[in-house]
């Protein structure tokens with residue numbers, strides 16, 4: 097076998113407070129994160145949202161020490177995987193490609209080319225597939241491959257999701273069991289799975305399998321855990337005004353408090369490393385909500401990071417992928433879309449029709465954005481004519 101590489105895909109996170117705004121700009125520039133009808137609006141809107149959100153987001157990163165631990169943890173995972181692959185007789189180099197911050201996916205591909213890798217396993221560090229996470233990275237890679245034909249020499253295969261693997265499930269069950277055993281009444285503690293949310297439209301309009309995979313993942317973890325405890329699944333980290341998957345974590349915690357639950361063990365399940373949404377959102381914000389709701393005992397299950405069972409399982413996954421039929425980007429980036437007709441009327445007719453209302457709404461949104469931009473930048477037509 098020629099030179100073997102493993103490309104670990106991850107989201108990336110700001111390493112210092114000054115990185116927060118450009119990191120957010122990269123994130124909101126991604127059409128898989130904000131889906132707009134007009135592509136030309138993507139970057140101005142990303143600039144606007146990242147500018148408006150930066151201060152609040154920076155404050156959150158400040159509370160966890162001034163930056164995301166994601167790069168450091170992903171590097172440790174890569175190192176552990178490389179070592180375990182060596183021990184199992186597989187000489188492979190492990191690369192890291194982040195979607196929105198350093199080391200960027202493009203940098204990883206440059207290293208892979210420099211090292212003349214011939215066989216590559218592309219492995220997202222997201223157990224479940226979403227078009228907003230693994231899907232976005234696969235789509236970027238597909239574009240990179242289309243732009244550079246020298247990459248076609250590399251025999252690659254992608255792993256779309258892997259939450260059903262027994263090693264992953266056993267490692268999760270092990271971490272949950274340890275937290276349960278520290279509770280005052282281990283059998284009565286409520287196991288609270290908190291998954292990262294996505295907008296409902298991703299699932300209902302764009303065919304994202306994420307919700308179904310998350311539900312299946314929770315079922316399999318509970319089956320592996322073999323404990324009698326009650327459990328709940330809720331979704332966290334909502335951003336913006338649209339509807340996201342429900343129940344929302346904050347509401348579900350309050351409902352449990354109102355129902356008299358006193359002990360909860362929170363399990364983050366969309367991600368395998370500590371990051372801002374475990375260290376700040378769960379450990380600080382949701383803990384406060386739980387305490388106010390009368391939940392006296394609040395524990396959080398740590399992220400897998402370099403849990404030995406997990407790393408062993410990733411190692412087996414890589415070896416199996418190398419010996420399985422190839423999965424191409426085109427097999428995984430286009431989830432089956434539900435046929436969804438946004439507006440029933442296809443031809444323009446005059447009057448206050450549905451189409452006219454839709455266009456009124458779109459133009460009002462554009463006008464509002466232009467005004468907001470002008471208020472923030474201090475430049476624009478209203479300033480020019482002296483109205484602002």
Ligand SMILES: C=CC1=C(C)c2cc3[nH]c(cc4nc(cc5[nH]c(cc1n2)c(C)c5CCC(=O)O)C(CCC(=O)O)=C4C)c(C)c3C=C
Pocket residue numbers: 107108109110123129130149153164165166222226228229292293294295306335336366367370371372373
């Ligand atoms: C606005 C839409 C967003 C979607 C959809 C989304 C999906 C999604 N994200 C993760 C995992 C992570 N997200 C992280 C940061 C982050 N994500 C969003 C927005 C969406 N995410 C924002 C605005 C941010 C920045 C932080 C903030 O301002 O709140 C991170 C990085 C965390 C870090 O430590 O830096 C991760 C990881 C998943 C798994 C997911 C969908 C399944």
Ligand SMILES: [Fe+2]
Pocket residue numbers: 292333
């Ligand atoms: Fe996110």
